[in-house]
Amino acid sequence: MARMEDFLAATGLTKSFDSVQVVDSVSFTVRSQEIFGLLGPNGAGKTTTIRMLSTVLDPDDGDVTIGGHLVAKESDAVRKLIGVCPQELALYPELSAIDNLVFFGRMAGLSGSEAKESAADVLERVGLTDRAKDAVRKYSGGMKRRVNIAIALMSRPQLLFLDEPTVGIDPQSRNHIFDTVLALRDEGMTVLYTTHYMEEADRLCDRIAIMDEGRIIALGTPAELKAQVGDADTTTLEEVFLSLTGRSLRD
Amino acid sequence: MRLVIRQALLLSFKDTRLFFKDRFAMGFALLFPILFIVAFSLALGDLGPEDEQLRMAVATEEESGFSREVIDVLTVSDATGVDEWDPKDAGLALHEGRIPGYLLFPVDFTQRIFSGEGTEILVVTADGDPETEAVLGGLAHSIGGRIGTLSLAARGVTELEGLGSLDLVKLGQLGTAPPSIVFTTEQVGDVEPFNATNFTLPGYLTMFLFFAAALGAEAIARERQTQTLERLLSNGVRRSAIVAGKVLASIYRGLIQLAFLWALGIFAFSIDFGVSPVAVIAVSVLMAVASSAFGVMLASLVRTVKSASSAAVLASLTLAPLGGCWWPLFITPDWMQAIGRLTPHGWANDAFNKLMLFGAEGQDVLVHMAALLLFAAAFLAIAVVRFRTVSAN
Numbered sequence: 296m297a298r299m300e301d302f303l304a305a306t307g308l309t310k311s312f313d314s315v316q317v318v319d320s321v322s323f324t325v326r327s328q329e330i331f332g333l334l335g336p337n338g339a340g341k342t343t344t345i346r347m348l349s350t351v352l353d354p355d356d357g358d359v360t361i362g363g364h365l366v367a368k369e370s371d372a373v374r375k376l377i378g379v380c381p382q383e384l385a386l387y388p389e390l391s392a393i394d395n396l397v398f399f400g401r402m403a404g405l406s407g408s409e410a411k412e413s414a415a416d417v418l419e420r421v422g423l424t425d426r427a428k429d430a431v432r433k434y435s436g437g438m439k440r441r442v443n444i445a446i447a448l449m450s451r452p453q454l455l456f457l458d459e460p461t462v463g464i465d466p467q468s469r470n471h472i473f474d475t476v477l478a479l480r481d482e483g484m485t486v487l488y489t490t491h492y493m494e495e496a497d498r499l500c501d502r503i504a505i506m507d508e509g510r511i512i513a514l515g516t517p518a519e520l521k522a523q524v525g526d527a528d529t530t531t532l533e534e535v536f537l538s539l540t541g542r543s544l545r546d
Numbered sequence: 547m548r549l550v551i552r553q554a555l556l557l558s559f560k561d562t563r564l565f566f567k568d569r570f571a572m573g574f575a576l577l578f579p580i581l582f583i584v585a586f587s588l589a590l591g592d593l594g595p596e597d598e599q600l601r602m603a604v605a606t607e608e609e610s611g612f613s614r615e616v617i618d619v620l621t622v623s624d625a626t627g628v629d630e631w632d633p634k635d636a637g638l639a640l641h642e643g644r645i646p647g648y649l650l651f652p653v654d655f656t657q658r659i660f661s662g663e664g665t666e667i668l669v670v671t672a673d674g675d676p677e678t679e680a681v682l683g684g685l686a687h688s689i690g691g692r693i694g695t696l697s698l699a700a701r702g703v704t705e706l707e708g709l710g711s712l713d714l715v716k717l718g719q720l721g722t723a724p725p726s727i728v729f730t731t732e733q734v735g736d737v738e739p740f741n742a743t744n745f746t747l748p749g750y751l752t753m754f755l756f757f758a759a760a761l762g763a764e765a766i767a768r769e770r771q772t773q774t775l776e777r778l779l780s781n782g783v784r785r786s787a788i789v790a791g792k793v794l795a796s797i798y799r800g801l802i803q804l805a806f807l808w809a810l811g812i813f814a815f816s817i818d819f820g821v822s823p824v825a826v827i828a829v830s831v832l833m834a835v836a837s838s839a840f841g842v843m844l845a846s847l848v849r850t851v852k853s854a855s856s857a858a859v860l861a862s863l864t865l866a867p868l869g870g871c872w873w874p875l876f877i878t879p880d881w882m883q884a885i886g887r888l889t890p891h892g893w894a895n896d897a898f899n900k901l902m903l904f905g906a907e908g909q910d911v912l913v914h915m916a917a918l919l920l921f922a923a924a925f926l927a928i929a930v931v932r933f934r935t936v937s938a939n
């Protein structure tokens with residue numbers, strides 16, 4: 296069912312924890328070189344979905360194809376194509392940015408010199424070259440977030456998962472991250488981006504899936520989604536969510 | 547397989563770097579045990595200022611028997627600083643202040659050992675002379691330790707040292723019940739032939755080896771929470787490599803602890819490794835391995851960082867005394883020794899005591915080593931089966 300331009304196709308993804316269904320028959324596709332937004336309130340199941348897409352968690356049901364590889368069967372091939380920036384700061388604060396990058400790069404299979412080279416590249420990209428040797432612990436929140444993203448770029452992935460990459464940072468760092476993501480897309484990367492910030496999704500994403508209580512309740516371009524509810528020019532995504540669920544997104 | 551090994555090694559090296567950057571972890575693993583060892587060795591008088599040539603008096607009411615043998619050994623040369631007195635003379639001399647006190651073996655000393663009811667050495671001092679009481683108490687303890695040796699010897703486990711001329715036939719009749727010795731004083735003091743550190747150091751080494759490794763579970767739980775483990779997983783790192791890397795890193799830390807604490811023992815406390823230093827080292831390394839496997843197992847059983855640390859503290863502080871880290875198991879009742887055998891600590895300490903106090907040889911502690919390996923294997927198996935990389939946040 297995956298079309299050629301679909302880089303990722305998820306079909307009927309389902310996962311429960313302790314008999315609570317956290318992700319419920321989720322299906323969607325992400326096209327090559329698009330920024331796909333997964334939008335939803337806390338606990339909607341965004342992270343769980345990303346975990347299943349990124350080979351970390353086995354779904355109870357459903358399957359995922361990434362770059363033509365079935366995740367359940369060819370997880371190693373899939374892992375070579377993806378980079379994941381987790382929701383938490385998944386790094387070692389006591390180590391410097393460069394040491395973090397080189398470590399994760401090597402764990403992803405790069406040789407020592409490849410890892411160093413790639414680390415220099417991604418540091419440049421996220422604008423941290425000057426502070427590369429400082430312990431990450433000493434960074435500002437925004438800088439830490441940028442390192443978190445940089446690590447995901449180490450193995451030059453074709454598909455990048457960004458799980459709420461801008462939580463709790465100042466507008467400047469946020470803009471820096473937006474610019475980075477847009478640049479990556481323009482260079483040919485496919486991005487799956489989760490957030491619960493409406494404006495962010497609106498501004499950044501080519502297409503958006505709105506997720507609530509484990510289900511996708513709407514999917515389309517920002518303009519399409521708004522048109523479902525009212526006038527595409529004046530409606531906000533917040534209003535879309537409100538009209539679909541009867542409650543506000545940020546509870 | 548090569549991939550897993552490479553990944554595990556890279557992981558373990560990174561963890562070791564983090565260990566050297568973590569002052570608290572280092573302090574806990576290295577300085578804490580030193581504090582305990584120094585404090586308890588001091589308390590047992592080992593580091594205390596030498597009493598200026600204090601001479602000790604011993605007397606026995608027995609015509610023949612163990613106490614005679616013991617006294618013969620203690621008074622074999624003038625250098626031991628022990629003199630034998632007739633019980634009546636000793637009482638008089640104490641009364642007149644010519645001696646500060648003496649040890650008295652009662653008339654039924656030997657008989658009570660044989661009957662298995664537990665025997666007694668009396669520490670007789672002038673009222674309000676805790677110092678002499680302590681010194682003589684120490685000597686009494688030392689003798690108690692030697693009698694412990696005898697009961698072990700009777701079971702053919704160790705060789706007899708120092709008390710060579712005992713009647714082995716009689717000892718054979720002791721059977722398996724070790725005699726328990728009651729002292730009239732609880733205090734212990736400085737006695738040459740017994741280096742308290744030979745007991746305290748292995749005890750606290752065992753305790754803190756395990757404690758530090760168990761607390762390692764906390765760091766693993768934290769990594770699960772900060773999603774570094776799942777980041778590794780999505781990078782293509784094998785779950786088995788993560789488990790192996792964590793166990794390895796913990797073993798390295800244990801080896802650093804061991805090197806540090808054994809060196810301390812040798813250079814600062816002149817501890818005696820006995821006839822088989824290799825066996826002592828081997829037992830301690832196996833304890834490090836078992837403890838490391840335990841730490842990773844703990845991490846795979848708990849959900850949160852907090853529960854990891856409470857479980858680690860709880861396990862460490864219960865298993866240490868049960869396993870003979872705080873007092874020797876050989877002075878405890880049989881049922882406590884049996885409980886001790888359910889802990890890796892118990893096996894490690896029993897092996898250390900045999901090797902370092904009772905002159906056992908390497909082959910005598912092979913069973914102990916096997917037991918430690920078995921613990922390690924069991925912990926590791928559970929760790930591998932239950933290890934989770936993802937936490938519910």
Ligand SMILES: Nc1ncnc2c1ncn2[C@@H]1O[C@H](COP(=O)(O)OP(=O)(O)OP(=O)(O)O)[C@@H](O)[C@H]1O
Pocket residue numbers: 312313317335336337338339340341342343344382491936937938939
């Ligand atoms: N490993 C797990 N075990 C048990 N429950 C889990 C686990 N992972 C997630 N959950 C639960 O599943 C639900 C969805 O979690 P998930 O993290 O996927 O949501 P989310 O959309 O990412 O939310 P947020 O915006 O807060 O990150 C939550 O109620 C969460 O508590």
Ligand SMILES: [Mg+2]
Pocket residue numbers: 341342343382458
């Ligand atoms: Mg989430």
